[in-house]
Amino acid sequence: MxxxxxxxxxxxxxxxxxxxxxxxxxxxxxxxxxxxxxxxxxxxxxxxxxxxxxxxxxxxxxxxxxxxxxxxxxxxxxxxxxxxxxxxxxxxxxxxxxxxxxxxxxxxxxxxxxxxxxxxxxxGNPADTLHFADLTLDLAAYSAIRNNRPIELSTTEFNLLKLFMQNPKRVLSRDLIMEKVWGYDFQVESNVLEVYVGYLRHKLELHSEPRLIHTVRGTGYVLRE
Known part of the structure; x- marks a missing residue:
């Protein structure tokens, strides 16, 4: 179709x-x-x-x-x-x-x-879930839950969080994240990645939960407790 x-x-x-x-x-x-x-x-x-x-x-x-x-x-x-x-x-x-x-x-x-x-x-295709700390990402239902709290995510937020949860504790470079999530190069001055990391942090930490997505200065980001 x-x-x-x-x-x-x-x-x-x-x-x-x-x-x-x-x-x-x-x-x-x-x-x-x-x-x-x-x-x-x-x-x-x-x-x-x-x-x-x-x-x-x-x-x-x-x-x-x-x-x-x-x-x-x-x-x-x-x-x-x-x-x-x-x-x-x-x-x-x-x-x-x-x-x-x-x-x-x-x-x-x-x-x-x-x-x-x-x-x-x-x-949306894989019928599976990803888990890290108190965070769960359901790939089939297209939903996220942290500490029993549902989290609403846009398409891009979901794909970004999925990438982090598929690579826990691994430092992901900015270029790698842009390639995997956006699929092509944004203009160099664009801070779209920083914007979306900010969105995810806000939603994941809405009730003062500990930060999971950390900045690695000069390199990129890492998902860790």
């Missing part, structure tokens, strides 16, 4: 272009022209991935992303003409799994979409 993709942009020329191109690539594509329509279509059709423009009237893409993330782990690829590091981090902080800057080559859009879908499939 082909993956269902929802394209959200207030510019109908862009949604038409993306819809035609992604359909040609074999995806089942629907479109929404504003944030409220997007939220409605997500509820009605349960797409496998959302391509979301940031700059929209009424309800912008950042607010749409926040609302989608509250209700589930659907992969979100945010698309925008705002290209500063601050803008990228803001998009990722709302829960987006990836960030693509306009103008972009259509081939890159397709590659990002396929990478996100692969990450989701890989995370």
């Amino acid at each position: 082909c993956a269902k993709i929802l394209v959200v942009d207030d510019d109908q020329k862009i949604t038409t272009m993306m819809r035609r191109g992604l359909t040609f690539e074999g995806f089942d594509v629907d479109a929404a022209n504003n944030g409220r329509e997007c939220l409605m279509k997500v509820l009605e059709n349960s797409p496998d991935l959302v391509i979301l423009d940031v700059m929209m009237p009424d309800m912008d893409g950042l607010e749409v992303c926040r609302r989608l993330r509250k209700d589930g782990n659907i992969p979100i690829l945010m698309v925008t003409g705002r290209d500063s590091v601050t803008d990228r981090v803001e998009g990722l902080e709302t829960g987006a799994d990836d960030y693509l800057i306009k103008p972009f080559a259509f081939e890159e859009l397709v590659a990002r979409v396929k990478a996100l879908l692969r990450r989701t499939e890989t995370a």
Whole structure:
């Protein structure tokens, strides 16, 4: 079965272009022209991935992303003409799994979409659980529990935590983590990894639990007690 993709942009020329191109690539594509329509279509059709423009009237893409993330782990690829590091981090902080800057080559859009879908499939297929200290990650149910407390994770947060839990007590370099979780190189100045480690730490330590993800200065991170 082909993956269902929802394209959200207030510019109908862009949604038409993306819809035609992604359909040609074999995806089942629907479109929404504003944030409220997007939220409605997500509820009605349960797409496998959302391509979301940031700059929209009424309800912008950042607010749409926040609302989608509250209700589930659907992969979100945010698309925008705002290209500063601050803008990228803001998009990722709302829960987006990836960030693509306009103008972009259509081939890159397709590659990002396929990478996100692969990450989701890989995370959801194995019927197994990972354990470390008082933390449990259920790979089949796509859920995490620490000290009997459920933890809600976005797609990227889940994949990042999975990598750490598959390599306990092993120092993972920044480059290795970027390759395994994001699947391609971000721009050098991007601090997307630091942002997501911060998200995980906040969620894992919400009730003052001991830190599990530690920084190894000049190298990367390690999961240890």
